[in-house]
Every structure is written in C-alpha cells, then in structure tokens.
Amino acid sequence: MTPSSDAIEAQANANATPLVWPKPPATERVRYLRSVHGPDDWGISHSWLRRLADALSGNGKDVFMRPSAVVERSGVLTVADPGAQAVWILDQPNDSYQRVSQVGPLTLVSPVALAQGPGESVFVADTVLNQVFQLDRTGKLLRTISSQGLERPAALAWDDTAHRLFVLDSKKHRVTVFDGNGALLRHLGGSGGDNAQFNHPTHMALDAGTKAGNLLITDAMNFRIQSLSPEGKFLWQFGKNGNGTGDLASPKGVASDSAGHVYVVDALFDAVQIFDRQGQLLLAFGEHGTARGQFTLPRGIFIASDDKVYVADAYNQRVQVFLGAVASRPVTKESLK
Numbered sequence: 285m286t287p288s289s290d291a292i293e294a295q296a297n298a299n300a301t302p303l304v305w306p307k308p309p310a311t312e313r314v315r316y317l318r319s320v321h322g323p324d325d326w327g328i329s330h331s332w333l334r335r336l337a338d339a340l341s342g343n344g345k346d347v348f349m350r351p352s353a354v355v356e357r358s359g360v361l362t363v364a365d366p367g368a369q370a371v372w373i374l375d376q377p378n379d380s381y382q383r384v385s386q387v388g389p390l391t392l393v394s395p396v397a398l399a400q401g402p403g404e405s406v407f408v409a410d411t412v413l414n415q416v417f418q419l420d421r422t423g424k425l426l427r428t429i430s431s432q433g434l435e436r437p438a439a440l441a442w443d444d445t446a447h448r449l450f451v452l453d454s455k456k457h458r459v460t461v462f463d464g465n466g467a468l469l470r471h472l473g474g475s476g477g478d479n480a481q482f483n484h485p486t487h488m489a490l491d492a493g494t495k496a497g498n499l500l501i502t503d504a505m506n507f508r509i510q511s512l513s514p515e516g517k518f519l520w521q522f523g524k525n526g527n528g529t530g531d532l533a534s535p536k537g538v539a540s541d542s543a544g545h546v547y548v549v550d551a552l553f554d555a556v557q558i559f560d561r562q563g564q565l566l567l568a569f570g571e572h573g574t575a576r577g578q579f580t581l582p583r584g585i586f587i588a589s590d591d592k593v594y595v596a597d598a599y600n601q602r603v604q605v606f607l608g609a610v611a612s613r614p615v616t617k618e619s620l621k
Contacts, residue, residue: 303577305569314558314569315607316577317592322347323381326361326374346383348372351596353398353537353584354603355406360421362406363596363603364584366394371408373423384423390415397584399440399449402464407449409437416440416451429466439488443497448514450488450499457482459499459512472516477506479518487537492587493544493561500538500546507532509548509559522563523548530557530565537585537596543610547585549595554579556595558609567609574600 303316320326323346350367359376369392370385385392393412401407404421415430416437429449436455443450447464450472457475462468473482483505491498497514508523509532523532534552541547545566546559555570556579570579580599587593591608 300576305567305577313567313609314593317605317607319576319597320348320361320374320603320605321601322372323374326381327376328374328379328381346381348601348603350598350601351583351603352396352598353586354594354596355398355400355586356588356592356594357400357404360404361594361603362398364395364398364408366396367598367601369393369395371395371398371406371419371423373406373419373421375421382423384419387417387419388425388428397437397439397452398586399442400444401442401449402444402447407440407442409440409451411436411438411454416449427466429462434460438486439502441488441490441499443490443514445495446497446514448497450514452485452488452501454484454486457485459488459501459516461514470516472512479521480510480512480516482506482510486535487549487584489537489539489586491544492540492542493546500540502535502538502548504535507535509535509538509546509563511561520561522559527552529568530559536583539585539587539593541587541591541593541608541610542589545609547587547593547608549582549585551581551583554582556582556585556593569606570595577604577606579604 304312305314348365351363351365353364355362361374363372370383373382395408395410397409399407408417414434418427437451438454439452441450449462451460459472461470482503485501486504487502489500491500499512501510503510507525508521510521511519536551537549539547548557554572555568558567579597583598584596591610593606593608595604597604
C-alpha cells in the first residue's frame with residue numbers, strides 16, 4: 285500500500301531537525317514541511333505498466349525541471365513546468381499522475397500559470413501559445429480560451445462564486461476577464477504607474493482575506509502589490525524598489541492566507557515576505573541556497589484552504605511546502621515584538 289503524502293511528510297519531519305521562522309527562542313510562525321521534486325515525493329507509486337513504458341522509452345525518473353506555478357486541492361498537486369514544457373498532475377488519492385504536454389492538437393511550450401477551476405478542473409496559461417486551457421483532473425482538455433487578443437497570459441485567477449476567469453496579460457499591462465464559458469467580459473487596468481495601472485505585471489491571485497473576489501496583483505516593474513476589485517476599482521497598494529528587507533526588488537508570486545496576510549515571493553532575495561494589508565513587513569523566510577527552506581529564483585506561490593504554503597522553487601527544481609502563519613500561529617506586528 286502506498287503511504288499517503290501526509291504520512292511521508294510526517295516521517296520526513298520526524299527524521300529532521302524542525303526548520304521554523306523566526307528562529308528559537310522566538311515563537312514559531314512558519315514551519316518547513318517538505319520538498320516535492322516529482323511524483324515519488326508526493327507519495328505516488330509507479331505501476332508496472334508505467335515502469336515498463338519508461339524502460340521502453342528510455343525515460344528516467346520523472347522530476348520537475350523548472351516549476352513556475354503550483355496549486356493543490358484535496359491531495360491533487362498540479363505544477364506548471366515550462367522547463368519540461370508540461371503540466372504535472374499528481375493525484376495522490378488515486379495513486380496516479382499525468383505529465384501533460386499535449387492539449388488537444390497543441391503541444392505546450394511555456395506553461396507558466398495555473399488557477400483552480402470549477403469542480404476538479406484547472407486552468408493553465410501558456411505564454412508562447414498565448415492561450416489558456418482548462419483541463420480536467422486527468423489532464424483532458426475541456427476548453428480553450430485563445431481568441432480575445434491575449435499577448436502574454438502570465439497569471440490566472442478563478443472566482444468560483446462569480447464564475448469569472450481573470451487573465452493577467454503582462455505584455456498588455458492589464459487583466460482580461462472572461463465568464464465561465466470563456467466569453468470576454470471586460471479589461472481591467474492598463475499601462476502606467478498610477479493606481480489601477482501596471483508596468484509588466486507578472487503574478488496574480490484572489491484575495492483569500494476577503495469574500496469579495498478582489499485581486500492581488502504583482503505589478504513587477506512598478507515594484508508594488510496592488511489590490512483591485514473584480515470590476516477594476518483600485519483598493520490599495522504597497523511596495524517600493526530597494527534591496528532592504530521589506531522592499532520589493534524582484535517580486536514574483538503573490539497570495540494571501542485566510543487571515544489576510546499577504547505573501548510575496550522575491551526572486552532577488554530568494555525569500556518569501558509576509559506583509560499586512562498596509563504593507564507592514566511581518567516576517568520573511570528563506571534565503572539563497574539549495575537546502576531545506578532555501579530558494580533559487582523562486583516563482584509562484586499558492587496557499588491552500590488549510591493555510592499550507594506551496595512555493596515553486598524554480599531553479600532548485602522543486603516545490604517546497606510550509607505550514608503558514610495562520611495554521612501555525614497567527615502573525616501580527618505585535619506578536620513579533
């Protein structure tokens with residue numbers, strides 16, 4: 285019987301010194317859980333049919349090449365991997381996985397972004413094909429969104445309540461909104477440095493700290509995080525360029541936990557910074573390197589409903605998993621004094 289991913293996680297942690305932030309004797313706020321390099325690390329066995337197919341094809345062990353985005357739901361870990369030109373769907377409950385490189389008649393070239401869709405589906409954006417694909421749990425193509433003038437779809441967000449898909453177009457400096465059937469509804473933003481304008485935005489997520497379907501957007505070359513309503517109304521922003529703690533030097537993935545803390549991946553710092561909604565830095569974790577809790581040019585971040593934090597550690601060829609601030613102990617400005 286194949287051990288569950290949680291069982292593997294528990295065993296790994298039992299055999300290693302706990303890695304937490306901030307360091308003892310301060311109160312723990314974030315805890316490292318595990319690293320996932322491929323199906324084996326997610327508790328998925330290799331059937332004799334897959335082993336035979338791999339042997340005949342000359343394929344070695346399946347591992348991520350350059351993961352850029354990740355989502356997780358009910359034990360299914362989905363990873364966008366432009367290095368492998370594929371999307372990985374690691375289905376632990378069904379002890380199976382798919383390395384999806386074909387979507388209908390097309391071959392993926394640069395799948396960089398993901399969003400959980402309705403039911404068990406997932407949306408994938410390819411920045412070379414300039415298309416968004418909706419896949420089912422097995423990797424089968426359900427829908428293609430490609431005819432609305434997308435030039436570089438770099439990030440995705442799905443509002444399951446309103447049935448809206450938000451596509452961040454980095455080249456056009458805007459968000460394009462589609463309904464659940466893929467019909468164009470509106471565009472949000474535009475090029476510039478004012479509120480609700482963008483300069484090469486790169487990442488986006490729904491704000492889990494509210495129930496209003498608001499967006500968190502990494503406005504990369506304006507060195508800030510912006511929050512917009514689903515209709516494009518500016519709500520708030522924080523951030524500035526710099527090389528100090530709390531600055532946004534090379535901001536990438538953004539996400540929020542259930543308490544509204546905003547997590548921002550920074551590829552220059554090789555770290556994740558946690559802010560409150562006024563932009564006050566609460567905690568940073570990670571540093572450059574290859575060991576547990578270290579990063580090399582990290583990209584995407586995803587926070588699951590249980591407040592576990594998944595970081596696409598691109599050039600370490602892995603996804604790292606952490607117990608976030610809410611699930612561990614709430615982070616507040618006062619609690620870190």
